[in-house]
Amino acid sequence: MLLDFDKLGGLKPLLTVLVVVVCIFLILPIVFIAALSFGSSQWLIFPPPSWTFKWYQDLFADPRWLFSALTSLKIAGIVTVLSVVIGFLAALGLNRGSFVGRDFLRALFLTPMILPVVVLAVALYALFLKLGLAGTTIAFVIAHLLIALPFSIISIGNALDGFDRSIEEAAILCGASPWEARLRVTVPAVSHGIFAAAVFSFLASWDEVVLAIFMASPTLQTLPVKIWTTLRQDLTPVIAAASTLLIAFTILLMIVAALFRKGRKA
Amino acid sequence: MPVTLATDTVKITRERKFGYVVPALLLIVFFFIVPVTMLLLRSVLEPVPGMQNYAALLGSTTYLRVFLNTFLVAGVVTIVSIFVGYPVAWLLAIMPEKWSRIVLAIIILSMWTNLLARTYAWMVLLQRTGVINKTLMALGLIDKPLALVNNLVGVTIGMTYIMLPFVILPLMGVIRSIDPAILRAAALCGAGKLQCFLRVLLPLSLPGIVAGALMVFVMSLGYFVTPALLGGTSNMMLAELVAQFVQSLVNWGMGGAAALVLLVVTLTLYAIQLRYFNPARGK
Structure with a gap:
C-alpha cells in the first residue's frame, strides 16, 4: 500500500509537494546562475535591470x-x-x-x-x-x-x-x-x-x-x-x-x- | 584429447595475474601511502619529536571550537539530508517512470554541476542583498536581511544542497528493492498507514538510512571548499584548519596532527559502515 503510487491516498499530494520543492531547491541555483550571467548588474541584482553579453566578453577577453x-x-x-x-x-x-x-x-x-x-x-x-x-x-x-x-x-x-x-x-x-x-x-x-x-x-x-x-x-x-x-x-x-x-x-x-x-x- | 588441451590453456591464463595490478599498486604506494605516512610522521617529529602538537591541538579552545563546528555542521547536514531525502527517495522509487525520469535528471544535473559553480550560486543567493533575503523582506516575513552567509547557517545550507543526491539515490535503490507485497500483507492484517510505515517500511529501509547517514556525515567532516567559501574565516572547519596550518602558517607538525585526527575519525566511521551497514554484504 505504501509502496503503491496510486494507493498512497492522502500521502500522495504531501509527498509530491515535497518532491517538487526539493526539485526546485536543486535546480534553483543552476537556473539562477545562468540567468545572472546575462544580467547587467555588477552586484548580481535579481531580477537584472537589463540583459547583456558583457560578462562573456570579459571572460573571453582575459x-x-x-x-x-x-x-x-x-x-x-x-x-x-x-x-x-x-x-x-x-x-x-x-x-x-x-x-x-x-x-x-x-x-x-x-x-x-x-x-x-x-x-x-x-x-x-x-x-x-x-x-x-x-x-x-x-x-x-x-x-x-x-x-x-x-x-x-x-x-x-x-x-x-x-x-x-x-x-x-x-x-x-x-x-x-x-x-x-x-x-x-x-x-x-x-x-x-x-x-x-x-x-x-x-x-x-x-x-x-x-x-x-x-x-x-x-x-x-x-x-x-x-x-x-x-x-x-x-x-x-x-x-x-x-x-x-x-x-x-x-x-x-x-x-x-x-x-x-x-x-x-x- | 583436444578437451584436455583446452583446459590446460585455460588453466594457464587463469593463474597469477599479479603483474596487472603492479602499475596501480606503484602509484598508490608512492603517491598515496608514502606521502600520507610522511605527513602523519611529521606531526610527531616537528618541530621536535614528541606529542606537543597533539597537546596543542586538543588543549586549546580555538581548536576545540573548530572540532565542534565540524561535528555540528556534519551532524545537522546529515539529519536534514535524511529527513528531506527519505520521503523524496520513497516517492521516487514508486512514482511512474515518466516523472521519476525528470526528477532523476534534475538530481544528476545538480550532482554533476561543478562544485564551485554551485557554491558560488549559494554565495550570491544567500548574500545580504540576495534573492532569498529580498523575497523574505518583500513577503514581510523579516524586517532586515538575515545573515545567511559567512556563518554556519550558510555552510549548512550549501552542504545540504551538495549531500542530498548522495542520500536520495542510494535510498531510492533500497526502497525499490523492498517487495510491495510485504506492505500489502501488513495492510491486510489490519495495520494502518502509520503502523505500516513505522513497523514495516522504516525497519526494512533502516540499513539504507544508516549507511546513507554515515556516508554523508563522513563526507561532510572532511569538506573543504564549501565551508571555506560560505563559512567565512571565523567559522572554520577541520579540513580548512589542515589547509591553513600548511598554507598560511607553514606549520607541518600541526597540519599533520589535524590531518591525523580527520583521518582517524573518517576511517573509524567508514569501518563501522563496512562492518555493520554495508548494503552489498551477503551478495
Missing part, C-alpha cells in the same frame, strides 16, 4: 581564463587515458587473479576515494615540494589520477563481472594470443564500462578543486583554481558566465551519456 580552461582540458585528458589503461589492467588482475591479498588490494585502490581529499592534497603537496615537482603538470596528473583511478577500477570491474570470459578463452583456442583476444574480444565487450570509466575519470579531474589548489602555481592553474582564486576576491558576474559554460558542458555530457546508453539498448 587570456588567463582561456589558458586555465586549456590547462584543465590537457590535464583531464592525460588523466583519463592513464586512468582507463591502468584501471583496465588493475580491474583485470583483481577480477581474474588468484594472488594472495587480492581483496586487500581492491580495498586499498579505492581508499583515495573515501579519504578526506584535503589530507591527500596536503600530503602530496609536501612530497612534491621535496621532489621539486610542485606546480608542475606531472604533479597535477598524479594527484588527479589517484582520485580518478577508483572510478575506472569500479566501472571496468563491474563490466568484467558481467562478461563471460569463456568467449575470450574461445578466441585463444581459435589461435589468438592472450593479448590479441583481450584487445579484440574483451575490450569491445566491456566498452560500456570503459566509456563510463573515461567519463568519470575526466570529470573527476576536470571538476576537482582541492588537490588542484595545492598543486597549482601562479603560472599553472586549472579552471577550478582560477574560479577559486577569483571567488576569494569578489563575486564578479564573470564567474557566473564561466559557471554557466561549465553547466552547459555538463548537460552536453549528460546527453551524450544518455544517447550512449540508448544506443547500447537498441
